[in-house]
Amino acid sequence: MQLSCVMQLHYFSGCAILCLLMFHDKCLAYKIPNVDFEMLNERGFEVSIPDEPGMQRVFYLFQIDESCPALMDYITEPLSGNWVSKQKFSLQNNDKIQISVLVQYNDEIYEKSETRVILNARLLTTRDTKSQSISHPPDEGICQAYFNGEQETKPCKQAQTIARQGQRVCQGDLLFEDTFNTAELNRTTWKHDIRQRMYHVEEELVAFDDAQKNSYVREGQLHIVPTIATEVTEGSFKLGDRCTAIDSPEQECSISQGSFYTIKPPVYSAQLHTRNSFSFKYGKIIVRAKLPKGDWLFPYIMLQPISTHAESHYAKQLRIAYARGNAHLRSIQQEDISGNHLYGGMIVWHHGRAVQFLKERLSNVHYGDDFHNYTMIWNRDKITLMVDDEVYGELYDGLPFFNEKCFIIFGVTVGGFLNFDDNILPRDVKPYKNREPRAALAFWQHRDTWEPTWGKHSAMVIDHVRVYAE
Structure with missing residues (x-):
């Protein structure tokens, strides 16, 4: 021109x-x-x-x-x-x-x-x-008039993606990548969520920590490993200044000794996020991962709005992919809701209740048996969900709830009233009931029913994550 x-x-x-x-x-x-x-x-x-x-x-x-x-x-x-x-x-x-x-x-x-x-x-x-x-x-x-003092050597189609401040974005640009090929986890990119999740009767039966045994990089892959506590009743649980709790630090950072309704966490795991290092609005995220396998395990591969924290209770979530860890699990209606059933979509909280916009895909094998490419394409007017380059769902509703940049979260948790709803499971299938005051203790006391299903496949292993402009 x-x-x-x-x-x-x-x-x-x-x-x-x-x-x-x-x-x-x-x-x-x-x-x-x-x-x-x-x-x-x-x-x-x-x-x-x-x-x-x-x-x-x-x-x-x-x-x-x-x-x-x-x-x-x-x-x-x-x-x-x-x-x-x-x-x-x-x-x-x-x-x-x-x-x-x-x-x-x-x-x-x-x-x-x-x-x-x-x-x-x-x-x-x-x-x-x-x-x-x-x-x-x-x-x-x-x-x-031209860009950067030189004629463009390749066409640049403007992307709707919003990422780093001042960053020029063309469609297809690689905005973020971690292949975990370093000796240790990049702690500048990834921060740990450190707190216990049992403070609410409807929460999960786990404590997130940054212990080496629960998250580490090995041979170019990130491992997030849930570990079972050796005991749950002796002594008190205190995270001190390491605790990252936002909503209720007085409950999430410690458990008093001798409390009738509570015990120390029966399971320890890890949850990592990029809130302080990378976030984006609209784009294509691809995560190559092997999901965890084991009863009552649940993976978090998701995006969360930057206005919240990874520790925010009832935060909105864009779930890129999840499958329950159970190898055999059916609902009251006899629907297969085991690890063979893949889901992706949105979780929006409205007056303390979850409104879910989900798509699903049923496989002949457990998603924890092998690695798969899990993709979410987030556009202004649509979300597309893919596994191994196959589209299994498109979402149009719920998008106005996600009108800001989001950051990445990876984690493995246990239980949870939303992840394993009592209302959709037959009686006596679960070793605990979500809203019982001593749910964590009941879960621990019945560990002989679920602990044998855990093993080397109970970790979530992430090979790489990439985000592209759309």
Whole structure:
């Protein structure tokens, strides 16, 4: 695209924006009018500035949530008294859009920027810079506008993905990868959730910790291993300053000795997350993993909104894939809900109750018998679920609940009222009832029924995880 003034698009804060070559020191004689902004519902948005005598050309640059590449429009003629740009990009709640305007006025160039935030379908102006006069060297004439000072060597189709601040994103770009080929887990990328989960009568029968025996890297794979406690009644359970609990630290970080209704955790395991290092909104995540195998084990391969913590109680979840660890388990209706049954989708909490948007796939073998590629493609209007490149479900409902960046969570837990609902299981199948005050003790006392099903396959093993822009 050729412009009648000298300008280039360079990376600024890691992203392409207008680089203003030279500034006049003389007093400003012209002020660019305020930008009029109108949302066009699902059809995109429209911006305009009123025409004034002396205006010759207008260049717009739009950057949404600091993602790249930016949207651009070059206007050479006003329309009905306004310099109008219509964009088909559909804005969402909490999106932030920066609008940069370049105006050629009486053969001189002026620039200004405005920032708008979409909040509950309303527009808020958060920043409006003053107009600046810029010029070009006298010997320069027509030049081309392009990214990064060079012509693109390959086409870049703008991605809807929002990732790191200022990062330019093209569809198909690899945004995150861990192949676990280092000697130890990268603790800069992955943080541990450290707390016990039995403080609520409907919670899980496990304590998450960062012990080496529960999570480690070996031969290019991440292992998350649940281990059974040797005793549960002697002494007290105290995590001290290591505890990462958010909701109820007084309950999640310790268990008092001699409490009638509670015991120390019968199982220890690990849960890791990228909340502090990587998150994204919209994209394709692929996790190659072997799920855990053993009665009442449950894997977490999921995304969670950045506004929550990994320790948040009843947090919304995008579950990339899960299958119960049991080799043989049927519901009251005789549906196979064992580890042969794969699920993926969304969990949304509404007034303390779970609303589930799930898709499923039944296999002839347990998903803990071998590695599989579990994929979730998260778009603005759809979530696609895949296993080994086969699509087994698409979701359209529930997406408005996930309108922010999410981070990755890997973990293995035990039990849980949502994971193993008493209402769908025949009586006396489970060695405990979810809402019994001493559920953890009942589970422990019946360990002879479930402990033999655990073994070397009770770990979840992750070969790699990759996230691509969509």
